[in-house]
Amino acid sequence: MRLVRPLHIALACAIVPMLATAAPEPPKTFPSAQEILDASPKSDWHVLDPNNTLYLELASGRVIIELAPDFAPEHVANIRAFAHAGYWNGLSILRSQDNFVVQWGDPDAGEKTAKPLGAAKAHLPAEFTRSMNGVTFTRLPDADGWAPEAGFVGDFPAALNPREHLAWMTHCYGVIGAGRDTAPDSSNGSELYVVTGQAPRQLDRNITIVGRVVQGMELLSVLPRGTGPLGFYEKPEQRVAIKAIRLAADVPEAERTPIELLRTDSATFTAATEARRNRRDGWYVRPAGHIDLCNVPLPARDPTKATAKPR
Amino acid sequence: MRLVRPLHIALACAIVPMLATAAPEPPKTFPSAQEILDASPKSDWHVLDPNNTLYLELASGRVIIELAPDFAPEHVANIRAFAHAGYWNGLSILRSQDNFVVQWGDPDAGEKTAKPLGAAKAHLPAEFTRSMNGVTFTRLPDADGWAPEAGFVGDFPAALNPREHLAWMTHCYGVIGAGRDTAPDSSNGSELYVVTGQAPRQLDRNITIVGRVVQGMELLSVLPRGTGPLGFYEKPEQRVAIKAIRLAADVPEAERTPIELLRTDSATFTAATEARRNRRDGWYVRPAGHIDLCNVPLPARDPTKATAKPR
Numbered sequence: 001m002r003l004v005r006p007l008h009i010a011l012a013c014a015i016v017p018m019l020a021t022a023a024p025e026p027p028k029t030f031p032s033a034q035e036i037l038d039a040s041p042k043s044d045w046h047v048l049d050p051n052n053t054l055y056l057e058l059a060s061g062r063v064i065i066e067l068a069p070d071f072a073p074e075h076v077a078n079i080r081a082f083a084h085a086g087y088w089n090g091l092s093i094l095r096s097q098d099n100f101v102v103q104w105g106d107p108d109a110g111e112k113t114a115k116p117l118g119a120a121k122a123h124l125p126a127e128f129t130r131s132m133n134g135v136t137f138t139r140l141p142d143a144d145g146w147a148p149e150a151g152f153v154g155d156f157p158a159a160l161n162p163r164e165h166l167a168w169m170t171h172c173y174g175v176i177g178a179g180r181d182t183a184p185d186s187s188n189g190s191e192l193y194v195v196t197g198q199a200p201r202q203l204d205r206n207i208t209i210v211g212r213v214v215q216g217m218e219l220l221s222v223l224p225r226g227t228g229p230l231g232f233y234e235k236p237e238q239r240v241a242i243k244a245i246r247l248a249a250d251v252p253e254a255e256r257t258p259i260e261l262l263r264t265d266s267a268t269f270t271a272a273t274e275a276r277r278n279r280r281d282g283w284y285v286r287p288a289g290h291i292d293l294c295n296v297p298l299p300a301r302d303p304t305k306a307t308a309k310p311r
Numbered sequence: 312m313r314l315v316r317p318l319h320i321a322l323a324c325a326i327v328p329m330l331a332t333a334a335p336e337p338p339k340t341f342p343s344a345q346e347i348l349d350a351s352p353k354s355d356w357h358v359l360d361p362n363n364t365l366y367l368e369l370a371s372g373r374v375i376i377e378l379a380p381d382f383a384p385e386h387v388a389n390i391r392a393f394a395h396a397g398y399w400n401g402l403s404i405l406r407s408q409d410n411f412v413v414q415w416g417d418p419d420a421g422e423k424t425a426k427p428l429g430a431a432k433a434h435l436p437a438e439f440t441r442s443m444n445g446v447t448f449t450r451l452p453d454a455d456g457w458a459p460e461a462g463f464v465g466d467f468p469a470a471l472n473p474r475e476h477l478a479w480m481t482h483c484y485g486v487i488g489a490g491r492d493t494a495p496d497s498s499n500g501s502e503l504y505v506v507t508g509q510a511p512r513q514l515d516r517n518i519t520i521v522g523r524v525v526q527g528m529e530l531l532s533v534l535p536r537g538t539g540p541l542g543f544y545e546k547p548e549q550r551v552a553i554k555a556i557r558l559a560a561d562v563p564e565a566e567r568t569p570i571e572l573l574r575t576d577s578a579t580f581t582a583a584t585e586a587r588r589n590r591r592d593g594w595y596v597r598p599a600g601h602i603d604l605c606n607v608p609l610p611a612r613d614p615t616k617a618t619a620k621p622r
Contacts, residue, residue, distance in 0.1 A: 098529040099484050128596070145454045145601045173410050173509045182593050198484045198510060198606055202590060202599040218409040218536040225529040279513060282493050285439070288513040290456045295509055 030280040033272040037262070037299055044266035047303065048214070048259055052076070053248035054083055055257070056216075058240065063216035064257060065176060066155055068209065070135075071169050072127040075178050075210045078189040081120040083247040087190065091115070092239035096223040097231025099198055103179060104242060105191030117190065126184040127208040129166040137167065138265045142277070142290050146170070146201040150293040152264035156212060157293050159204065169209040172199050172294035174217050178208045196221045199294040214300050215259060262299040272299070341591040344583040348573070348610055355577035358614065359525070359570055363387070364559035365394060366568070367527075369551065374527035375568060376487060377466055379520065381446075382480050383438040386489050386521045389500040392431040394558040398501065402426070403550035407534040408542025410509055414490060415553060416502030428501065437495040438519040440477040448478065449576045453588070453601050457481070457512040461604040463575035467523060468604050470515065480520040483510050483605035485528050489519045507532045510605040525611050526570060573610040583610070 031039070048066055056063040069076040082088060088104070095103035108114045137151050137160055144150035147159030150170070157170045169175065176194045180187035187208055194213055213220070223240055226233040233239050248256050262269050273296050278287035342350070359377055367374040380387040393399060399415070406414040419425045448462050448471055455461035458470030461481070468481045480486065487505045491498035498519055505524055524531070534551055537544040544550050559567050573580050584607050589598035 098532055143456045184596055205597045206595055221409055222533050222535055224533055284517055285495055286516045292456060
């Protein structure tokens with residue numbers, strides 16, 4: 001029995017071998033996104049900053065989160081304080097709503113039995129948008145229905161409204177935000193959610209985004225859906241225990257996970273995105289000629305393996 | 312401890328109570344999508360046709376699938392033949408790739424040990440698109456990056472290209488297609504996949520869509536991700552057993568699941584979609600003014616409960 005099935009539906013990473021040919025005509029093949037990544041210079045990748053990296057430790061493994069202090073400096077500072085103090089250790093994932101979000105925090109938040117916030121602030125300003133000043137934006141040429149301009153800032157999907165001179169991060173798969181009550185400034189970063197479904201872009205500019213999962217999404221996306229309202233688990237024993245959430249900088253180096261991300265302002269990223277926008281391997285009959293912001297892969301890799309890989 | 316958390320992120324179905332007031336100014340509230348559905352006339356809903364309904368029975372419960380004979384008549388006829396003969400009973404879910412698809416079929420397909428196809432055809436034409444003739448299309452006014460026009464045909468998200476006079480179904484969450492090999496006409500409907508991630512619209516017009524899941528997606532979306540290439544399970548024991556896939560028409564009436572869907576050409580559907588496009592409850596600071604084709608909810612309900620519900 002074959003491992004890869006004959007009736008599979010093909011992926012962008014399918015390998016299209018480059019033909020070794022002496023013919024004068026160039027071969028009618030195009031490198032795949034994976035081949036473009038494999039051929040990329042090391043300088044197109046960057047290592048995650050341990051001060052902006054969270055490790056969410058579950059019984060099933062480690063989820064790696066990159067924080068976004070350029071968009072949510074106050075929330076990220078508070079999240080670092082929570083992680084440093086071990087605030088989430090022993091708390092739980094409380095909610096999994098199909099095709100929407102997974103959420104964790106203190107089930108007693110806002111009550112007298114709530115876990116003390118320690119050195120973290122109880123109240124923060126809303127950080128829904130930021131000024132475009134100082135933002136390096138890599139614009140995606142494809143139309144976006146939700147914002148005047150869509151693209152990337154650093155390692156994050158983002159959007160711009162030049163008329164309002166505002167930038168914000170966008171709710172794509174794996175993006176993490178800070179749960180809030182009705183008041184816009186009612187989040188403090190203790191309760192976080194991650195997008196597990198079709199991009200809920202209607203949340204953009206309505207809630208503070210604090211980062212995104214860069215590795216381990218499959219540990220969160222498979223969690224059983226809660227049967228209570230909004231996908232909350234109805235019984236405490238259904239919750240998923242959080243062993244720890246730590247800032248990578250607080251973790252001994254030997255226990256850190258080596259990871260590097262492709263720079264979104266690199267030529268490699270532009271070329272790999274184009275290879276996904278127009279699939280030219282033999283499987284595709286009609287290249288789409290379009291890619292949605294939330295369909296653009298944001299490649300991550302283990303640098304210790306990547307550098308050892310034959311080119 | 313409250314069931315619904317104070318720091319929740321709000322959903323469209325949050326209830327905005329209508330104010331009982333004698334003031335001359337109308338209250339500044341708008342009905343939510345749920346209130347619009349609750350107030351809908353029975354005639355805006357239709358019962359699923361048992362001849363176009365599949366029951367995928369897993370140990371965890373029943374997944375209900377609506378078939379789309381108007382788009383893929385040959386595939387749907389073959390799928391009915393497979394279901395009628397119990398072809399999938401005892402086979403397995405073979406693949407779960409994070410943020411992409413779950414897939415099932417015969418692991419030995421294409422080999423000598425393959426399960427016989429019985430009365431079903433081994434080869435079918437590609438049914439990627441169809442003529443616009445006879446298609447009743449409810450156009451979504453929102454821009455779509457993937458197609459000239461996006462909207463709904465019957466119970467399915469769909470797109471049109473009037474210049475080419477073509478219509479096709481689109482790869483939104485829960486949509487089901489027929490796996491194929493490199494040749495466009497290499498699917499026969501025995502191997503099916505369902506979208507579990509961000510809408511992979513690049514597959515539109517490249518593969519035959521046969522229907523969509525109308526209830527029970529959460530039984531498929533939580534399946535552990537496969538660790539082999541393309542998310543295939545590496546060991547046979549990791550596969551998820553299919554107890555049966557049956558056409559509802561072949562199931563005794565007492566064992567069928569009552570379900571009805573909101574007509575996409577109804578005023579209720581238009582109003583509920585607008586309530587999602589522009590959220591006006593107190594939680595939202597900025598209504599999006601836009602909705603993506605694959606974010607539009609396609610409401611289903613149990614008619615025995617719906618008719619008993621107080622208005």
